[in-house]
Amino acid sequence: MSLTTASYDxxxxxxxxxxxxxxMRYGTTTAVDGLSLSVEAGTVTAILGPNGAGKTTTIExxxxxxxxxxxxxxxxxxxxxxxxxxxxxxxxxxxxxxxAWSGSRAHEMLRHMASLHAHxxxxxxxxxxxxxHNYGRTPYRRLSxxxxxxxxxxxxxxxxPDVLFLxxxxxxxxxxxxxxxxxxxxxxxxxxxxxxxxxxxxxxAEALSDHVHIxxxxxxxxxxxxxxxxxAGADDTIRFTATPGLxxxxxxxxxxxxxxxxxPASGSYVVTGTIDPGLVAAITGWLAQHEVLAGTxxxxxxxxxxxxxDLTGRTLR
Amino acid sequence: xxxxxxxxxxGAAPIGVMLRHQTQMELRLLSRNGEQMLLTLIIxxxxxxxxxxxxxxxxxxxxxxxxxxxxxxLALAVLSTSFTSLAIATGFERRYGxxxxxxxxxxxxxxxxAGKIAxxxxxxxxxxxxxxxxxxxxxxxxxxxxxxxxxxLALVVLGTAAFGALGLLIAGTMRAEATLAVAxxxxxxxxxxxxxxxxxxxxxxxxxxxxxxxxxxALGQGLRDTFAGLGPQPFSIVVLIVWAASCGLGVSRMFKxx
Numbered sequence: 001m002s003l004t005t006a007s008y009d010x011x012x013x014x015x016x017x018x019x020x021x022x023x024m025r026y027g028t029t030t031a032v033d034g035l036s037l038s039v040e041a042g043t044v045t046a047i048l049g050p051n052g053a054g055k056t057t058t059i060e061x062x063x064x065x066x067x068x069x070x071x072x073x074x075x076x077x078x079x080x081x082x083x084x085x086x087x088x089x090x091x092x093x094x095x096x097x098x099x100a101w102s103g104s105r106a107h108e109m110l111r112h113m114a115s116l117h118a119h120x121x122x123x124x125x126x127x128x129x130x131x132x133h134n135y136g137r138t139p140y141r142r143l144s145x146x147x148x149x150x151x152x153x154x155x156x157x158x159x160x161p162d163v164l165f166l167x168x169x170x171x172x173x174x175x176x177x178x179x180x181x182x183x184x185x186x187x188x189x190x191x192x193x194x195x196x197x198x199x200x201x202x203x204x205a206e207a208l209s210d211h212v213h214i215x216x217x218x219x220x221x222x223x224x225x226x227x228x229x230x231x232a233g234a235d236d237t238i239r240f241t242a243t244p245g246l247x248x249x250x251x252x253x254x255x256x257x258x259x260x261x262x263x264p265a266s267g268s269y270v271v272t273g274t275i276d277p278g279l280v281a282a283i284t285g286w287l288a289q290h291e292v293l294a295g296t297x298x299x300x301x302x303x304x305x306x307x308x309x310d311l312t313g314r315t316l317r
Numbered sequence: 318x319x320x321x322x323x324x325x326x327x328g329a330a331p332i333g334v335m336l337r338h339q340t341q342m343e344l345r346l347l348s349r350n351g352e353q354m355l356l357t358l359i360i361x362x363x364x365x366x367x368x369x370x371x372x373x374x375x376x377x378x379x380x381x382x383x384x385x386x387x388x389x390x391l392a393l394a395v396l397s398t399s400f401t402s403l404a405i406a407t408g409f410e411r412r413y414g415x416x417x418x419x420x421x422x423x424x425x426x427x428x429x430x431a432g433k434i435a436x437x438x439x440x441x442x443x444x445x446x447x448x449x450x451x452x453x454x455x456x457x458x459x460x461x462x463x464x465x466x467x468x469x470l471a472l473v474v475l476g477t478a479a480f481g482a483l484g485l486l487i488a489g490t491m492r493a494e495a496t497l498a499v500a501x502x503x504x505x506x507x508x509x510x511x512x513x514x515x516x517x518x519x520x521x522x523x524x525x526x527x528x529x530x531x532x533x534x535a536l537g538q539g540l541r542d543t544f545a546g547l548g549p550q551p552f553s554i555v556v557l558i559v560w561a562a563s564c565g566l567g568v569s570r571m572f573k574x575x
Binding site: 063064065085088089090091093095097098099100101102103104108112113115116117118119121122125126129140155157159160161162187188190191192193 | 320321322323324325326327328329330331334335338339342345346349350409410412413414415417418420421422423424425
């Protein structure tokens with residue numbers, strides 16, 4: 001125990017959030033199974049995973065709602081439960097749903113949350129920024145899902161926290177509101193706020209985050225920047241159609257060493273390797289030399305989504 | 318036009334400020350709810366007027382009806398606010414994740430509870446002031462000694478603690494819908510047959526013993542005895558303390574915050 005604590009304290013200095021070997025079980029279900037991850041201060045980090053992967057359990061343990069059954073969690077170097085008094089003012093929380101009295105009015109609820117903090121954001125400016133002026137007197141229970149989400153986000157940031165935990169912040173939002181939320185999170189990062197968000201939207205993780213942790217069945221299965229994760233997967237591909245029976249060996253010889261060409265179906269070719277403009281030019285150049293006209297050509301780079309599906313499996317659970 | 322400064326500047330508001338805002342919020346939410354008003358004011362008002370005017374609906378026993386019914390109505394007001402309203406509101410707070418969300422805010426949990434207690438106390442003061450005034454206007458003549466009023470105050474505080482703890486225990490362990498049903502059912506049962514309004518000696522003898530051990534019987538009879546100038550029986554006080562302590566212990570052990 002003392003050994004892990006020592007190495008742990010050294011890591012804490014750069015990391016806003018540090019989860020070490022967290023295990024959480026509900027009855028016979030293991031929700032989190034030895035998860036370790038860290039979040040660098042001042043970054044946006046996405047915890048990406050399918051439903052039931054343990055994202056919410058992990059983030060709620062960081063928020064101090066759950067006691068780690070084994071392993072440890074530190075936020076800003078503090079224990080979310082033992083140091084709650086110190087930590088709570090520094091952390092902004094957006095729950096997956098709810099969090100406001102059903103009879104409270106939107107602005108009233110936001111002002112109430114602001115009143116619990118020493119130096120809250122200017123509530124009127126925040127309302128304007130998030131486009132919340134049209135439903136200020138509407139009771140929470142009559143707000144649309146998207147309006148509730150925006151109120152919940154506003155409540156998370158109004159206390160001007162150092163660290164934000166957002167559990168599926170854009171679930172149920174229309175595309176404009178999603179963009180607005182992304183912009184706000186990016187702007188908060190510009191001011192030095194650390195954000196940890198859960199999502200199962202690949203594009204969200206891709207557009208927003210400096211760092212992505214892919215979680216499945218309670219375990220961390222991949223971790224890195226969006227670019228790193230996308231590249232780390234299977235190679236990129238170019239598919240083209242042309243006259244059947246081309247000499248693929250000759251074509252391969254004309255291309256960089258790591259490139260492979262196959263003809264899985266007659267007249268349909270697949271090139272795998274590192275896709276860059278040079279490779280595309282080399283292929284079309286070789287085809288031109290041999291007076292072959294390519295029919296269609298598709299360039300497909302690995303996206304985070306491909307990587308995610310490769311890692312977590314393509315079947316629905 | 319000033320600019321929205323998003324840079325971090327965390328900090329909790331002073332505890333006094335948080336408590337004030339929390340209490341005000343609770344009071345606003347209570348006052349916004351129509352059923353709550355019905356429960357806390359309209360029903361007791363109707364009953365006090367009916368009961369004081371007629372002894373034909375329920376035979377309250379010897380003495381002037383208004384003197385018998387008014388202390389019982391005061392006990393009913395305490396039941397409605399500290400038990401039924403509190404249980405229902407808290408049940409739905411759990412359901413909507415309010416307690417959870419506030420648990421992640423700078424507001425300490427004890428301050429969340431303190432805000433509730435303060436709101437209940439304020440509502441009860443208003444309720445009791447109105448009901449006492451109406452009772453007096455209808456001819457109620459309570460024992461006027463200061464000691465009787467102080468005894469009544471102590472009973473109200475103990476009754477609030479007992480009913481409040483019971484309400485929180487139900488709200489903290491059951492689903493919101495079940496809490497709603499149970500809280501209303503208990504209110505009606507205790508109103509009709511809990512020794513709250515009808516003096517215990519009007520019940521069959523075996524029932525009297527059971528009712529005297531309920532917080533409703535203890536509070537109702539305690540207030541009737543007190544305003545008759547007899548002072549509360551020690552047994553009534555013990556019953557209220559035992560209910561408050563055991564339910565309070567249950568709350569501290571079993572209350573689920575989400």
